[in-house]
Amino acid sequence: MASAATTAAPRQSILRSDAAQKLLAFGALILIFAFFSFAxxxxFTWENIKGILLATAVNGILALGVTFIIITAGIDLSVGTVMTLCAVMTGVAIxxxxxxxxxxxxxxxxxxxxAxxxxxxxxxxxxxxxxxATLGMMMMARGLALVISGVKPIYFNDAPGFRNLTMGTLVADIPNAVIILFVAAIIAAFILGKxxxxxxxxxxGSNEEATRLSGVNVANWKTAVYALGGFFSGLAGVVxxxxxxxxxxxxxxxxxLDAIAAVVIGGTSLSGGQGTILGxxxxxxIISTLTNGLRILSVPQEWQxxxxxxxxxxxxxxxxxxxRRQ
Amino acid sequence: MDTVLVKMEGIDKSFPGVRALINAQFELRAGEVHALVGENGAGKSTLMKILSGIYTKDAGHIYYLGEETEIDGPREAQHLGISMIHQELNLMPHLTLAQNVFIGREPRGALPFMLDERKINAQTEALFERMNLRLNPGTKASELTVAKQQMVEIAKALSFDSQVLIMDEPTAALTNAEIDELFRIIRDLRSKGVGIVYISHRLEELKQICDRITVMRDGQYVDTVDAASIPIDRIISMMVGRTIYESAPELPENRDTETVLEVRNLNRGKELIDVNFSLKKGEILGFAGLMGAGRTEVARAIFGADPVDSGEIYLYGKRVGIHHPRTAVQNGLGYLSEDRKRYGLATGLNVEINNALASMGQFLSSVGVVNDSKMEERAEQYVETLAIKTPSVNQLVKNLSGGNQQKVVIGKWLTADSDILIFDEPTRGIDVGAKSEIYHLLNELAGQGKSIIMISSELPEILRMSHRIIVMCEGRITGELDATEATQERIMTYATMRSVLTDQDDDNHSTDDAAPAAVTVSQK
Incomplete structure (x- = not known):
């Protein structure tokens, strides 16, 4: 009797931890969807949902990189301005x-x-x-982007195909930007899990000292994680x-901050060791649906x-x- | 058999404020279990951390298989075939057991950067099988008990095919059945020619398992002897050397005075289960138990640092609700954490400010300005009475030695007029000389009518210092002993008295040792 109860315990706690977190976030998203559809x-029209999907692309891609960094118990404040710097560099090149x-x-x-x-x-x-470190990088990237561009936008009018990269459609009526987000997410999930x-x-993120004592070159791998975050900033820059x-x-x-918010809402722990790409x-x-829905309900941007x-x-x-309950 | 695997000579190592090793030496042969003993702070762990590449030596030579070697990091040590099982658990709680075992050298999949999870799990399963460990490689490390985590660490070290295996207090958290299992594994490894360094405080174990014993004291090499022929008291006298505190300091006799603190039915999840005890005026109450037994949790709960599910605390017969350390301090409680640097001191500040930290209110003028001269005066007073070795009260605390840092913490609580002091591992990381001073100080404080709870993992310390001893295991109080009737063996019996339920849920093979535990419970 006692042993039956105790063997059930680990299963219960697994359910409580990972799965519950995913369900919680997913449930919240459905709830928000239901609420706005009703309101x-x-x-709940394809045009609007397409808008939400498109609006998620940039923040979603940035958040993928930030997920890895927060899993190591770190933080990256520079992803936004690095993204801009990347976009400017693309402009210079093209x-x-x-x-x-x-x-x-x-x-x-x-x-x-x-970066x-x-x-x-x-x-x-x-x-x-x-x-x-990343606060400094945030400022440096912003400054560099302004310097390199001469504080003026760089337009891609000479390269007509460039806009189609994200705004064109390859699959059904889904904008390519959304496809890019999903492919990037699958790659990120693969990197994280496999x-x-x-x-x-x-x-x-779980125990840095123990990892170091196990002979893992912590400095190199941590650099690699931040470089991966930079890669996703670069991808977001293109998009x-x-x-x-x-x-x-x-x-x-x-x-x-939006990217960090997405990661945190998705259940990644700021103390490290825990997090999922799906989350x-x-x-x-959740963030872009909220923004979109509130805008439709004519809630002023400040209140959003x-x-x-x-x-x-x-x-x-x-x-x-x-x-705490665990 | 007689191949010398490792030879260390003339090793020096200093940390800020402490000379940890002075001209230390050590030799390990293939196929021997070599015990390294000495009191806390004798330098055993430091010496072995140098061998396993965690610390770098300041001076000296290390020879591996006769060749001089520099070991620059844990990875180099692993490549040489040296691995160490640390006293503090070193698993990654968010990873599975298999992932923990293979961290840093995972079998790779189709592509070189891909993990072969199936292989990781299969190899871990095989490894556990070899060790008779009934654990699922896919379990998260955070779900295991301390003892099981320890076994996983041992499995991890074994999986390196190490030639040199260093075990730092491997049995500290294990039950007798688990210790037998560990010894079986050690003997098996020895017969395969592995050299094993065995650091332990449990001297009776050494006779069972070790071939040679090296004794260290105050960071220096004392002697290497044959384990079979040397009596245990000889080892002890070599360890304590100058017999600094071999004679038990006189305990002040204050037995039948009033009860100052009473704790009733303290509960919190699995960490604290029905904890009941009382503390008398002028008493030193020892709390013994293994790592993770719940002693620190009791202290933190009484002090209001962690919430409890239920329970009552009475001070001088009156029920008090302590939900915050501030209330505890106001009620005259002081808590001296086992981790002084994190919880006890602001190490970047000077002695004077640290001394006043728990009672700033005393040093404020009516308009809220800090009265510096009063603060300095009070600090100087305690520097003198506690014999804190510091050039001045303006010295930064981080520049003091461990013993003197501990005294600063004591001074802080005395300044705050604490009458009940909770010492959590008061002599951890303190060298032998300063240790005896701390002991005398504790006795003096008790003699002055302060009541003291002393949590310690060192049995000799508990036995030497306590009027009464409470033993905990897995969140419960499993025994209470009077100073006159307490022995190391009796404390250990209580400290390993796991509940029948947990034995069953851990696995099946330990049910045989659950039975005697149940008998002892009913005897009591």
Whole structure:
């Protein structure tokens, strides 16, 4: 009798932890969808849902990278402005230098990886706390984006195919930007679950000292995680430049906070060791669905921010309550 | 058999404020179990951490199979075939057991950066089988008891095919049945020519399992002897050397005074189960138990640092609700954490400020300005009475030695007029000389009518210092002993008295040792 009760215990706690967190976020998304569909006839139409999907693309891609970083118990404040810097570099490559579009994309990705690697170097080699290192990078990237672009937007009018990268449709009526987000998410989930990099990200977040004592080169792997975050910033840079058909150097501030919010709503623990890509994607959708729905209900933009902020706090609080019960 | 695997000579190592190793030496042969003993702070762990690449030596030579070697990091040590099982558990709680065992050297899949999860699990399963461990490789490490986690760490070290295996207090959290299992594994490894360094405080174990014993004291090498022929008291006298506190300090006799603190039915989940005890004025009440037995949890609950599910606390017969450390301090409680640097001191500040930290109110003028001269005066007073070795009260606490840091914490609580002091591992990381000073100080405080709860994992310390001893295991109080009737063996019996229920749910093979535990419970 006693042993029957106790063998059930581990199963119960598994259900309570991972699965429950996913269900919680997913349930919340469905609830929000149901609420807005009920409140407005315009909300649950394909055109509007397409808008939500499109609006999630950039933040979702940024959040993928941030997920890895937060799993290591770190933080990255620079993803937004690094994204802008990447977009500007693409503009320079394609518009100013007249290079082909694939080269422009490559430039953006490499710029992101470079910025992420520098973050990683500051953090793991120089011992600067992630918050400060990436705060510095946030400002530097913003400044560089403005300097390189001459404080003016760079338009892609000479490269007509560039806009189609994200706004065209390959599959049904779904904008390519959304396809890019989903493919990126699948790759991210693969990296997190099936590769060495993902395993070490979790291990470092769970117990960094133990990971180091196990002979893992913590400094290198942590740098790699920040470089991966930079890669996703680079990808987001391409997507946003293509969507706007221009590289807007003044853009980017605030994107990092939306990305962090998406990750946190998705159940990734800020203390490290725990997090899922699926959760992050759901988190990103919750944010853009809320923004979209509130706008349809004519809630002023200022109040939309208040609601999003409250949701972030609620999500983290629910997570804390759940953990305390365990 | 007689191949020398490792030879360490002239090893020096200093940390800020402490000379941890002075010209230390050690030799390990293939196929021997070599015990490394000494009191806390003797330098055993430090020496072995140098061998396993965690610390770098300041001076000295390490020879591996006769060749001089520099070991720059844990990875190099692993490559040489040296692995260490640490005293503190070193698993990643969010990873599965298999993932923990293979961290850093995962079998790769189709592509070099891909993990082969199936292989990781299969190999771990085989490894557990070899060790008779009935654990599922897919379980998360956080779901295991401390003892099981320890077994997993041992499995991890074995999976390296190490030639040198260092075990730092491997039995500290194990039951007798588990210890037997561990010894079986150790003997098996020895017969395969592995050299095993065995650090332990349980001297009676050494006779059972070790071939040679090296004794260290105050960071220095004392002697290496044959385990079979040497009597245990010889080892002890070599360990304590100058017999600094071999004679038990006189305990102040204050037995039949009033009860100052009473704790009734303290409960919190699985961590605290029906904890009941009382503390008398002028008494030193020892709390013994294994790692994770719940002693620190009791202390933190009484002090209001952690919430409880239920329970009552009475001070001087009056029920009090302590839900916050602030209330505890106001009620005259002081808590000296086992982790001084994290919870006890602001190490970046000076002695004077640390001394006043728990009672700033005393040093404020009516307009809320800090009265510096009063603070300094009070700090100087305690520097003198507690014999804190510091050039001045303006010295930063991080520059003091462990013993003197501990005294600063004591001074802090005395400044706050605490009458009930909870010492959590008061001599951890403190060298032998300073240790005896702390002991004298505890006795003096008790003599002055302060009541003391002393949590300690060192049985000799518990036996030497306590009027009464409470033993905990898995969140419950399993025994209470008077100083006159307490022995190491009796404390250990209580400390390993796991509940029948937990034995069954852990696995089946330990049911045989659950039976005697049940008998002892009913005897009591």
């Amino acid at each position: 407005s006839p315009v909300f 518009t100013n230098l007249g290079l082909p579009i694939p080269v422009g994309i490559l430039v953006s990705l490499l710029t992101g990886i470079a 992420g690697s520098v973050n990683g170097f500051f953090i793991s080699r120089m011992g600067i706390p992630p918050f400060i 590769t060495v990099l993902g395993r070490y990200a979790v291990a470092m 946003i430049a293509s969507r706007l058909n221009s590289a807007q150097p003044a853009l980017g501030m605030g994107y990092e 992050t994607v759901i988190g990103a959708f 921010m208040v609601v999003t902020g409250a949701i972030v706090i609620l999500a983290v609080y629910l997570d804390i309550v759940r953990r």
